[in-house]
Amino acid sequence: MTTDTDAPSRPQPGEGIDDSSDATRARVGEHRHLITGSAVLVIGAAVQALGGAVFWLIAANVDAKSVVGTGTALFTSVNFVTYVAGLGLPVSLARFAVGRSDDADTIYTWSMLATVVAAAAIGAAYLGFLSLVHPPSTEPLFAAGG
Numbered sequence: 001m002t003t004d005t006d007a008p009s010r011p012q013p014g015e016g017i018d019d020s021s022d023a024t025r026a027r028v029g030e031h032r033h034l035i036t037g038s039a040v041l042v043i044g045a046a047v048q049a050l051g052g053a054v055f056w057l058i059a060a061n062v063d064a065k066s067v068v069g070t071g072t073a074l075f076t077s078v079n080f081v082t083y084v085a086g087l088g089l090p091v092s093l094a095r096f097a098v099g100r101s102d103d104a105d106t107i108y109t110w111s112m113l114a115t116v117v118a119a120a121a122i123g124a125a126y127l128g129f130l131s132l133v134h135p136p137s138t139e140p141l142f143a144a145g146g
Helices: 021-030 032-062 065-085 089-096 102-133
Strands: none
Touching (some): 032 065, 065 102, 089 102
16 A cells, blocks of 8 residues: 555646746757748748638639539649649658758658559549540630620
């Protein structure tokens, strides 16, 4: 049977933790690149989202609903193909591209090569699929003066 005196004592709040501003700055300084990179990614996503919303609002007021609907469908399908063809490269780069070793360079080079080959193959397959589903039109893409 253990008593309270036999058990290891728990640290009291604030005890054993160095909350001094120097220690906090040192901890943040060690991970500054992560904080900066995350902030840049979040700001970039926000700018893209706002820019896309403004673009589609303007497009919806300028052109016919059917044209805007076709544009959004095309944009969404191209984004999906890009995502699939990327093979997770953006995630792996964020995770593993911080190294400057020969191994990191080799992994980066092979992943880029695999992604380019996969993107070309998947893009060609997608274009082939589109030509089967929706044969090319003989109408001009943009009507002059219309």
